Amino acid sequence: MKQSMFIARLRGYVRIQIRGNGCERLINPMMEKSFSIWDIQATEDGKLELNIMIKDFFKLKPLLKRTGCRVHVLERYGLPFFMERLGRRKVFLGGIAAFIIGIYILTSLVWQITVEGNDRISEAEILQAASKQGIHVYQWKFRLKKAEDLSRDIQGMLPGTAWVGVEIRGTHITIKVVEATIPDRQELKNPRNLVAAKNALVTEILSDKGKPMVKPNTYVKKGDVLISGTIGDEQNSQVVVASGKVRGIVWYTSRIESPLTKTYKAYTGESTNRNYMVFGTRALQVSGYGKLGYEHFETIPERKTLAWRSFTLPIGWLHEKVMEVEVVEEPIDPAIAKKTGLEQARAKLLAAAGPDARLAGEKILHEKSENGKIYIDVHFEVEENIAEEQPIVIRGE
Numbered sequence: 001m002k003q004s005m006f007i008a009r010l011r012g013y014v015r016i017q018i019r020g021n022g023c024e025r026l027i028n029p030m031m032e033k034s035f036s037i038w039d040i041q042a043t044e045d046g047k048l049e050l051n052i053m054i055k056d057f058f059k060l061k062p063l064l065k066r067t068g069c070r071v072h073v074l075e076r077y078g079l080p081f082f083m084e085r086l087g088r089r090k091v092f093l094g095g096i097a098a099f100i101i102g103i104y105i106l107t108s109l110v111w112q113i114t115v116e117g118n119d120r121i122s123e124a125e126i127l128q129a130a131s132k133q134g135i136h137v138y139q140w141k142f143r144l145k146k147a148e149d150l151s152r153d154i155q156g157m158l159p160g161t162a163w164v165g166v167e168i169r170g171t172h173i174t175i176k177v178v179e180a181t182i183p184d185r186q187e188l189k190n191p192r193n194l195v196a197a198k199n200a201l202v203t204e205i206l207s208d209k210g211k212p213m214v215k216p217n218t219y220v221k222k223g224d225v226l227i228s229g230t231i232g233d234e235q236n237s238q239v240v241v242a243s244g245k246v247r248g249i250v251w252y253t254s255r256i257e258s259p260l261t262k263t264y265k266a267y268t269g270e271s272t273n274r275n276y277m278v279f280g281t282r283a284l285q286v287s288g289y290g291k292l293g294y295e296h297f298e299t300i301p302e303r304k305t306l307a308w309r310s311f312t313l314p315i316g317w318l319h320e321k322v323m324e325v326e327v328v329e330e331p332i333d334p335a336i337a338k339k340t341g342l343e344q345a346r347a348k349l350l351a352a353a354g355p356d357a358r359l360a361g362e363k364i365l366h367e368k369s370e371n372g373k374i375y376i377d378v379h380f381e382v383e384e385n386i387a388e389e390q391p392i393v394i395r396g397e
Contacts (some may be wrong), residue, residue, distance in 0.1 A: 008036075012078030014057055018048040020069030029063050030056075054080065103313070110139045111171040111280050111314040118177045121160050129157040130166075130175055137281075141168065170312040191239035191392040194227040196220040200248030200386045210242030220248070220386075229392050239392050246387040249360055252349060256376040258341030260332050260369065265296065265325040276318040278303065283318055294324040337374050338367075349380055357384035 013036075018026060023046070030037055036053040043049060052060075060071060086092070113135060115123045130136070133153050134144055144150065147166045154175070155164040163178040194210070202218045210227040214220055229242035274288030300323065305316035342362075350357050361381040368375050 008051075008053065009078045012054040012076075012080035013051055014054065014073050014077070015049065015051050015075040016057070017043075017072045017074055018050075018069050019072065020067065021046075022067065023048045023069045025067055026063055026069060029066075030060075033059070035059070049074065054078075103315075106280065106314045107171060108141055109171060109280075109314070110135070110137055110141060110144075110173055113137065113173045113175065116174060116176045118179065120179055121158060121177065126154075126158065126175060126177060129154050132157065135166070135173060135175075141171075144168070170307075171314050172312060190241070191229045192241055193225050193229045193390045193392060194242045194244060194246060194387040195390045196222055196224045196226055196246075196248075196386050197388040198222055198248075198250050198386055200250045202226075202246065202248045202386075203383055204247040205244070206246075207242075207244040209240055210244065212244075214246075225390075226387050244387070246385065247356075247383055248386040250353070250382050250384055250386065252380045252382060253365070254345050254349065254378050254380060256341040256345050256374075256378060258337040258344075258374050258376070260334060260337050260372050260374060262330045262332050264328055264330070265298070266328050268324045268326055270294070270324040272322050274320040274322060276320070278305075278316040278318050280314040288320070288322075292322060294322070296325045296327055298323050298325055334369065334374055338376065341374065341376060342378065345378060346380075349382060353382050353384040357382055359383075 024042070026048075027037075027040070035056040037050050037056070040048065040050040064071060113127065113130065115126050118126060130150075133150055135150065145153075147168055150166040151164050154166065155161050158164065158177075160180055161177055162180040165176040167174045167176065199221050200219075202214050202216055202220060204216060205212055205214060205226065207227050210229050211231050213225045213228050220226065226246045227242045227244045229239050230237055231240060232238055272288060272292070274285060276283040276285050278284075300321045302319045302321070303316055304319075306313040346359055346362075350359065359380065360383045363379045364376060365379055366375075366377040
């Protein structure tokens with residue numbers, strides 16, 4: 001009676017050879033006793049080969065005695081024989097066990113922590129609060145509290161947050177932060193003057209509140225009152241919050257250095273590969289040994305991590321492509337170097353002067369080329385906002 005191959009391999013079977021005169025006479029008795037046999041073949045020298053289940057193989061002895069035949073086992077198949085062979089290979093079996101235990105240990109630890117959503121609160125501050133709740137690299141996951149409890153406790157330690165969420169995915173923990181909204185700083189309401197922040201030539205003055213103290217085309221020094229917060233006369237005066245707009249020309253002298261050569265890297269086409277097995281934060285090199293013969297090179301890494309659905313294992317593969325580069329120096333036309341240096345100086349100056357600043361004029365004072373660079377001294381005139389606040393101190397009589 002033929003069994004399905006799956007059941008046969010699960011229970012185990014053997015391929016046997018029956019020898020002796022009239023060995024084919026064994027077939028009928030085996031069929032009568034419901035032996036599981038199949039794939040019966042007669043050989044040219046009068047022998048008989050067939051497959052038989054293990055449990056039926058051990059019932060053959062009485063039939064063999066009755067017919068005077070002998071049996072020889074040719075092949076063994078199925079799970080019982082595999083387990084027997086595995087049991088004899090203790091080192092191999094121990095390696096499999098160690099691998100399974102290692103995987104379990106590696107997946108039971110926290111290997112990576114990331115912070116999302118923070119702006120004003122530093123990442124270091126958030127990680128410090130998380131560490132006090134037990135969240136840190138190499139921590140056992142089973143020692144951590146529930147995610148909702150961790151979220152609540154971390155938020156309690158960070159007063160600047162409106163909400164904190166902790167998400168545990170495999171060996172990776174993500175801390176998501178929503179910062180509390182801070183009200184805009186209230187405008188200064190105490191009495192004040194507007195004074196000059198820099199030495200300048202006033203070009204425009206518009207007073208919304210307060211008394212203008214200067215006119216256009218007036219030179220002012222740093223600290224001079226531009227719009228006074230004291231209005232009225234000596235007999236009847238009051239102080240207010242002076243406000244308005246005052247613009248003026250401010251003078252700057254800049255020293256510009258611009259290189260006369262451009263250095264960049266170019267690939268030569270030569271490259272080599274290095275491969276690593278990665279275990280958490282450690283890597284074991286498996287190929288690409290030896291000293292690199294490149295004076296200059298760039299490394300392009302590509303890492304792959306074992307993952308199943310949303311579960312990421314701290315085991316992976318790192319491939320590095322090391323590409324040789326050569327340093328190329330290209331001369332720059334002095335006129336282009338000068339133009340580039342001036343453009344950079346203008347942009348830097350206007351960015352520091354404020355969003356409403358504009359370049360009113362410039363004059364090159366001195367220019368020279370030395371040591372592969374061009375040096376330029378430039379006098380700039382910038383029109384910008386020159387007013388700043390100065391509180392008015394009211395003394396009691």
